[in-house]
Amino acid sequence: MSPESLRGWVKRDRIDRGEGGPGELTSAEREELTRLRRQNAEQRKTIEILKKAAAFFARDSDR
Template identity: 75%
Template sequence: MGSKYAKRYSEEFKRDAVALVRSSGRTVSEVARELGVSGESLRAWAKQDRIDRGQGASGELTTAEREELRRLRRQNAEQARTIEVLRKAAVFFAQESDR
C-alpha cells in the first residue's frame, strides 16, 4: 500500500515524463514504472498536456484556466472573510451607538 501523502513532482519532471510517453511509443504504464511514478498520475499529466495543446474535449480547462479559477476562488474566499469582519464591526458599532 502506498504512502498516505501524495508526492510532489516539479512541472519540469511532469513535462519530461509526458514528452517521454509521446516520443517513445511505449505505454503510459511502462514509462510510469520506469520513472517510479503512478500510472494514474502520468495519465492525468498526459491528459492535461493534451488539453493544454488544444486537443481536449470541449469544456475541459487548460492549466492556465485552472490556475485562474483557483486564484479567483482564493480571492472570493478572502473577500467573504473581509465582508464577515465588516458585518461584525457594523453590528458592534451599531450596538455601541445605541448605548
C-alpha cells in the same frame, strides 16, 4: 516512468493546446480558477468581519 504517467502528460498537453473536450480546463485556466476561489474566500471572510464590526458599532452608537 510508468505508462500511466506518460498518458497523463500527453492528455494535459492536448488540453493545454486546446484539443481537449468541452469542460476540460487548461493549466492556465485551472491556476486562474484556484486563484479566484482563494480570492473569493478571502473576500467572504472580510465581508463577514465588516458585518460584525458594523453591527458592533451600530449597537454601541445607540447608547
